[in-house]
Amino acid sequence: MTPPVSIGIDFGTTNTVVALADPDGRVEAVRFRHRDADLRVYLSALSFWQEGRGASARTRRAGGPFAVDAFLEGHLGLRFVQSFKSFAASAAFKETRIFRDRFQFEDLLAAFVRTLLQDAGAPLDLASGRVVIGRPVRFVGHNPDEALAMRRYAAAFSRLGVGDALYAYEPVGAAFFYARRLEGEATVLIADFGGGTSDFSVMRFARSDGRLTATPLGHSGLGIAGDAFDSRIVDHLVAPHLGKGGTYRSMGGKILPLPAHYYANLSRWHQLALMKWSGDLQDLQDLARFAVDPAPLERFIDLVENDLGFALYQSVSATKVALSGEERAELHFRGPGTAVEVRRSLSRAEFEQLIAPDVARIADAVDQALASAELSPGAIDQVFLTGGTSFVPAIRSLFAEKFGPERVASSDQFESIAHGLALLGQLPDAERWAAGRL
Structure with a gap:
């Protein structure tokens, strides 16, 4: 027998979408009310911060777009976690410490899904129907351990009350979405x-x-x-404006290249925020005093100090989207109240x-x-x-x-995979589609 409602969950590196399907073939993405918008896409991110001091301090958390709001509000000591799906299959990732608590991957995933359920525009009970969860064909990372990733997924969803979750390849979900148009x-x-x-x-x-x-x-x-395409634009257009390729004078008077590892942080916008607490910001400030041309490094420092990474990446993504319809687009980003301004033109041929x-x-x-x-x-x-x-x-x-x-x-529907996973859950033989049984 098919369930009255089946739930499809497309947990992505960048975004997550949840959809519901009924036996009549109706399917719809779950919505999230954020400010004045109804969103069908929930950013795969968490923010943790503490309220109070000492032993009475309480840890708070927010997910999705609300995690970004908390990040931009500048809570002292806030921890922002994004793209953690990238660590699912990594045996090297054991845990991360957030304030006094230790979080393994399954802890992060369970906490994330709980915030998503709380923010959903309508009550959503994962124990009320068949749940089909998407997974990549190949997990990211060096030598990914697929079995480890699936054990972590199962542990997280078991804590959420999902007793018989099915896991299907994400493109299989997209296939079921598409197949409805086939005659x-x-x-x-x-x-x-x-x-x-x-x-x-x-x-x-x-x-x-x-x-x-x-x-x-x-x-x-x-x-x-x-995300890799965005990083290519940042490295080509933005990083040189912030000092990449520049030089500084050593204590002995030698001219040396600026360390490249600081610019690797530009590949993910939230990594820039971590530089404020890791000591990298102080290192940049020291380098700026000895730089042959200090202005680019001072712009880099402004970018980090003023938490401009998220706004920068929005501009980068908009440039990439514009190049899908135009032969040339301009990346224009300006940090309010700072000296950070990037205005560069990029042709589609250069991007390609x-x-x-x-x-x-x-x-x-x-x-x-x-x-x-x-x-x-x-x-x-x-x-x-x-x-x-x-x-x-x-x-x-x-x-x-x-x-x-x-x-x-x-x-152009970002919810197509979640829709397909939910529809797959309505099949009498849905278990046959579980990844690993194909």
Whole structure:
């Protein structure tokens, strides 16, 4: 018997979406009220801070967009945690300490989902129906331990009252979302581009007596997606404006390059905030006194001191989006009340050159999915692209050239995976789709 309601959870590196489906095929994403907006996407982030002092201090937390609000409000000693999905399969990540408490990965995931449930616009009980949770085909990181990641997922959701959760590959969820538009048989390649991972699945769909059937044929994935493209823009346009490539005078009078490791923090905006508490800010201030040209480092210091990283990355992301429709876009960012201002033009051709190594690795992963399915590109009837990165022209060109533009379709719905996972939960044989049983 199918459940009255099934719940699909697309827990992403950058964003998380939850959807509900009923036996009649109706499906809708859960909404979150933030300020004056109803959001269907919940940022995969947590903020922790303390109220009170000493033994009476109480730890508070916020999730999603409310975590960013807390971060920008400047609570003293606040800990901001984002993209922690990246550590799911890392045996090297044992725990992190937040004030007096120790958090393992499963603790962070359970705390995050609890805040999401609290912020949902309507009551949401994970014990009330079948729960289908998405997982990447390949977890990110060096030598990822898939079994460890799944044990951590299971431990977290067990604490949330989910006794029989199913875990399905994220592109399989996207496939079920897409398959509703199919009228006959088709072999489909699904490409899911998230913030931290890109995943690919090949599936065979058919309809018999009005019922959709599907057979999984092959999968692949890699830890490169939209966040990597943003980082390429930051490294190319922003980092030189903040001193990357500059020099300073040593105590002995030698001219030395500025240490590059400070600029690695620019790859994630929240890492800039950590520089205020790690001692890196003081190091930058010391370097600025000996820099051959101190102005760029002073701008870097302003960026960190004034918590401008989030606003900077919003500008970077907007530039990337603009390049999907224009041949040239301008990155213009100005920090209010500071000397930080970046105004640089970037052509689509330059952007495509920057991301060429990433696109090449994505192309290799597509070939791996085809190889695992033992199919040639000509055997694919339809290609379905989902996720914001799928609108990057270089990505669309990759698929159009390999499969033909007439076979490529896409969706701008960030909730397509969660929708598909929820629909999958309505299938009588949903257990067959659990990852690892395909």
